[in-house]
Amino acid sequence: TGYLVRALIDRENVTQDFIAEVLRRNGISDSVNRWRAVVIQLQESHIHPLAAIEAAVQELVRQRGMCLYGYRFPDEYVLLVRDRDSTRWEQDLRRLADGWTGDLRIGIGSARRLSRQDLSFQDARLAIQSLDAGENFALYESMRLEILLGSVSEAAADAYLQKCLDGLDEADRKLLRLYFASEMSLKET
Numbered sequence: 001t002g003y004l005v006r007a008l009i010d011r012e013n014v015t016q017d018f019i020a021e022v023l024r025r026n027g028i029s030d031s032v033n034r035w036r037a038v039v040i041q042l043q044e045s046h047i048h049p050l051a052a053i054e055a056a057v058q059e060l061v062r063q064r065g066m067c068l069y070g071y072r073f074p075d076e077y078v079l080l081v082r083d084r085d086s087t088r089w090e091q092d093l094r095r096l097a098d099g100w101t102g103d104l105r106i107g108i109g110s111a112r113r114l115s116r117q118d119l120s121f122q123d124a125r126l127a128i129q130s131l132d133a134g135e136n137f138a139l140y141e142s143m144r145l146e147i148l149l150g151s152v153s154e155a156a157a158d159a160y161l162q163k164c165l166d167g168l169d170e171a172d173r174k175l176l177r178l179y180f181a182s183e184m185s186l187k188e189t
Helices: 002-010 016-025 050-064 083-099 114-129 145-150 154-166 170-181
Strands: 034-042 067-072 076-082 104-108 137-139
Touching: 002 016, 002 067, 002 076, 002 114, 016 114, 034 050, 034 083, 034 114, 050 067, 050 076, 050 083, 076 083, 076 114, 083 104, 083 137, 104 114, 114 137
Parallel strands: 104 137
Antiparallel strands: 034 076, 034 104, 067 076
8 A cells, every 4th residue: 555655645647547546446435535644754863662663653553444554765654544534543643642752743634535645645744844842743624824834935934034133123132032032921021
C-alpha cells in the first residue's frame, strides 16, 4: 500500500485515471468514503530508540486496521484513514502522541475523497507546523488563523513584519522587547 499512498499524496506524474485504476484493483471506492491523511513525523531529537517508536506506530496500524499507510523517507509515516473511523483513530493517535512525547508529532488532515488526499496531506502537515513547543498532536479542523498564516510565504511575512516595525519609534520598540521578554505579560511590562 505504500506505493498507493505515495501516488495519492504526491500526485506527481500520476493521472486521475491511473489512481482510479489502482483503487479499483484494490477494491477501494473513491466515491463512497471520505478519507483523512494522518502524518506522523518522527522527531530528529527523539528520546527513545527509533525502532521502538516505529514498532509502536506499526502496532497501532495493525490493531486498528482499515487504513492505507506508508513510510516517507526520512522521517514520517502517512496513514490514510476513513473519515467515518476518524474519531476512534483520533483517540488512538492522541494516546500514541501522549506516550511518545518528544519522539513524534502527529497531524490529522481534512476529510476528502481518496483521490484528493494530496490536499488532506498538506492540511495534516500544516496542522503539525502550527504546533507550539511541547505540543505533538493537531487536528486541521481545530485550526483557525493558523490555516491562513501557514500559507503565507516567509518573504511575505518578513515584509509585513518590517512594514509594521518601520512605523514604530525606539521607545515603542523598547516596550515591545520588554513585553515579549516578560512572556507577554502586561502586568510585568
